[in-house]
Amino acid sequence: MQDYILRGTAMNDFIRFFISTTKNIVATSQKIHGTTPVATAALGRLLTAGSMMGAMLKNDTDLLTLIIKGDGPLGGVTVTSDSRSHVKGYVNNPTADIPEKAAGKLNVGGAIGAGMLTVIKDLGLKEPVSGQTALVSGEIAEDITYYYATSEQTPSAVMLGVLIDRDYTVKQAGGIILQVMPGANDEILTHLENVMGSLPTFTSLLDEGKSPEDILAIIFSGYDYTIYDKIQPEYYCNCTREKTKSALQSIGKEELSAILKEDNGANLHCHFCNKDYFFNSDEIGDLISASK
Ligand code: ZN
Numbered sequence: 087m088q089d090y091i092l093r094g095t096a097m098n099d100f101i102r103f104f105i106s107t108t109k110n111i112v113a114t115s116q117k118i119h120g121t122t123p124v125a126t127a128a129l130g131r132l133l134t135a136g137s138m139m140g141a142m143l144k145n146d147t148d149l150l151t152l153i154i155k156g157d158g159p160l161g162g163v164t165v166t167s168d169s170r171s172h173v174k175g176y177v178n179n180p181t182a183d184i185p186e187k188a189a190g191k192l193n194v195g196g197a198i199g200a201g202m203l204t205v206i207k208d209l210g211l212k213e214p215v216s217g218q219t220a221l222v223s224g225e226i227a228e229d230i231t232y233y234y235a236t237s238e239q240t241p242s243a244v245m246l247g248v249l250i251d252r253d254y255t256v257k258q259a260g261g262i263i264l265q266v267m268p269g270a271n272d273e274i275l276t277h278l279e280n281v282m283g284s285l286p287t288f289t290s291l292l293d294e295g296k297s298p299e300d301i302l303a304i305i306f307s308g309y310d311y312t313i314y315d316k317i318q319p320e321y322y323c324n325c326t327r328e329k330t331k332s333a334l335q336s337i338g339k340e341e342l343s344a345i346l347k348e349d350n351g352a353n354l355h356c357h358f359c360n361k362d363y364f365f366n367s368d369e370i371g372d373l374i375s376a377s378k
Contacts, residue, residue, distance in 0.1 A: 088110070089109065089318065092298050104263045106262070108137060118321075121177060121181070127248040132226055134260060141319075150206070151164070156221060157200050157201055161182070162201075163198070174323045182197065196224070203232075205237070217237035219236050230244045230246075242263060245261050247261060247290075249293060331369075334373060351364055
């Protein structure tokens with residue numbers, strides 16, 4: 087099944103929702119980074135959140151970056167998304183591993199540890215807009231819920247899941263973000279609290295064969311809801327040799343001259359797709375002559 091995100095509103099527009107299935111994105115990230123199951127789950131949950139939060143951006147050129155820094159063995163997780171839900175990400179220590187919490191329960195919170203979540207939105211203004219909150223549990227969904235409540239004053243419900251199969255492949259992945267708009271009454275809040283509290287994990291719903299459409303029907307049973315959009319998210323890195331070259335140029339004449347003197351060239355690594363770009367001494371010489 088292809089990955090997709092549904093966007094819509096419910097309960098007289100007092101709720102907006104994003105719900106997704108993201109198995110292919112998470113499997114791609116696992117293949118690129120060679121992540122352990124717990125690292126796959128951490129990165130996969132943040133990629134799933136990023137793909138939906140990216141879909142909230144208004145303009146084509148807007149960019150979202152989510153950075154989790156923790157004192158656990160994974161070190162940190164970084165994800166970026168554009169408004170078309172092209173996501174990419176990496177884990178600082180992709181091969182870090184810790185024991186499961188219980189049989190089949192990966193300890194994502196323990197692997198991340200205590201730390202901070204930073205959300206940066208580059209909306210084409212002079213300065214990007216950013217917010218930072220302490221991690222609640224490191225399980226990511228709770229951390230994003232807390233970020234929305236405190237940094238954006240938007241009460242939300244967030245579920246994110248990555249289910250790893252016994253052969254370590256990604257079996258299911260997906261999530262949901264529900265946001266409560268100002269003016270929502272107690273009936274709406276009580277219904278959401280009850281239904282979200284009674285749901286099993288998101289990936290167990292997917293694993294029972296339920297689609298995002300089916301899950302919406304469960305959550306909003308007896309209430310109105312409308313799907314406005316079906317978005318195709320994708321793991322996509324937009325790095326190129328040209329872009330990497332101009333990044334290298336931007337370090338300045340002095341630094342470039344030092345590289346030329348000390349090394350035979352420069353190797354630039356893209357953390358998001360693991361591509362390497364090598365520039366030999368002739369190319370660095372050209373960059374120096376082109377620098378002011
Ligand atoms: Zn790249």
